[in-house]
Amino acid sequence: MPGPDLTLGDKVALVLRGLCNQADIEHICNEHNIDPDSFERWCQAFLAGGTEKLDITIRAEELAGAGSYVDATLDYSLANFMLLGTLAKLITVLNQRDSYTKNHSDAVAQYCIEIGKQLELDSDTMQTLYVAGTLHDIGKISVPDHILNKTEPLTDEEAKYMKEHPRLAIELIGWEGSLRGIAEAVYHHHEHFDGSGYPEGLAGEEIPLLARILAVADAFSAMTTDRPYRPGMNHVDAAGELLDKAGTQFDPSIVEIFIRKVLRIPPNEPHDRS
Numbered sequence: 001m002p003g004p005d006l007t008l009g010d011k012v013a014l015v016l017r018g019l020c021n022q023a024d025i026e027h028i029c030n031e032h033n034i035d036p037d038s039f040e041r042w043c044q045a046f047l048a049g050g051t052e053k054l055d056i057t058i059r060a061e062e063l064a065g066a067g068s069y070v071d072a073t074l075d076y077s078l079a080n081f082m083l084l085g086t087l088a089k090l091i092t093v094l095n096q097r098d099s100y101t102k103n104h105s106d107a108v109a110q111y112c113i114e115i116g117k118q119l120e121l122d123s124d125t126m127q128t129l130y131v132a133g134t135l136h137d138i139g140k141i142s143v144p145d146h147i148l149n150k151t152e153p154l155t156d157e158e159a160k161y162m163k164e165h166p167r168l169a170i171e172l173i174g175w176e177g178s179l180r181g182i183a184e185a186v187y188h189h190h191e192h193f194d195g196s197g198y199p200e201g202l203a204g205e206e207i208p209l210l211a212r213i214l215a216v217a218d219a220f221s222a223m224t225t226d227r228p229y230r231p232g233m234n235h236v237d238a239a240g241e242l243l244d245k246a247g248t249q250f251d252p253s254i255v256e257i258f259i260r261k262v263l264r265i266p267p268n269e270p271h272d273r274s
């Protein structure tokens with residue numbers, strides 16, 4: 001059982017190492033007033049973001065040292081940690097309202113992490129990326145059901161409403177402190193590399209790196225998911241679509257890494273469509 005003198009970061013380290021049983025986890029949650037489901041979810045997020053570095057640190061150091069590493073990595077204050085937990089619950093609510101986003105946010109977060117690993121992003125950035133992937137469509141919570149679940153093409157007015165979701169997300173996440181990186185990635189995930197996207201029309205490297213990663217992961221997940229009005233594309237065809245839009249919609253270097261290193265599609269595929 002983790003002692004009262006340990007910080008929350010120490011306790012997260014213990015949970016991540018599998019050294020806490022369910023009763024211990026419940027005790028930690030009670031002590032810090034954290035919802036157990038959220039706690040587990042965010043432990044997974046930290047694990048996904050920092051596994052390799054965390055393992056090395058834990059092997060090399062005594063328990064106290066491992067805890068201090070996690071504290072350094074766990075750059076979220078307890079207030080932000082709890083805010084993230086609340087936002088995760090909102091995503092669950094959104095997923096219940098919208099059959100499409102069911103599993104979509106988790107898939108996007110996983111693709112993001114795979115791209116991040118190839119880019120050798122540091123552990124903090126990986127955590128930010130993972131959380132941004134999970135929360136990227138949270139602004140859709142305020143989009144009415146008849147627009148969210150519409151199977152026919154959206155009218156101009158409805159599309160305009162839908163395009164507000166990055167802005168609405170920021171109203172929930174805010175721009176403050178340690179959540180700023182998450183907010184930036186979420187806010188800009190519909191920018192296009194050639195400047196034709198929204199909400200700000202940023203181009204190239206003006207678009208934050210994590211938002212450029214998110215855009216590729218998001219589009220790939222959307223294309224390969226079954227919808228009521230069309231089946232999902234296979235991976236090779238969806239990779240072809242990404243290649244077609246590399247340099248216009250997407251950052252071409254990220255498309256290349258995603259297709260060749262993450263999906264491991266060989267260079268002769270998808271076939272040249274030009």
Ligand SMILES: [Fe+2]
Nearest residue numbers: 136137165189
């Ligand atoms: Fe979106």
Ligand SMILES: [Fe+2]
Nearest residue numbers: 104136137218
């Ligand atoms: Fe999305």
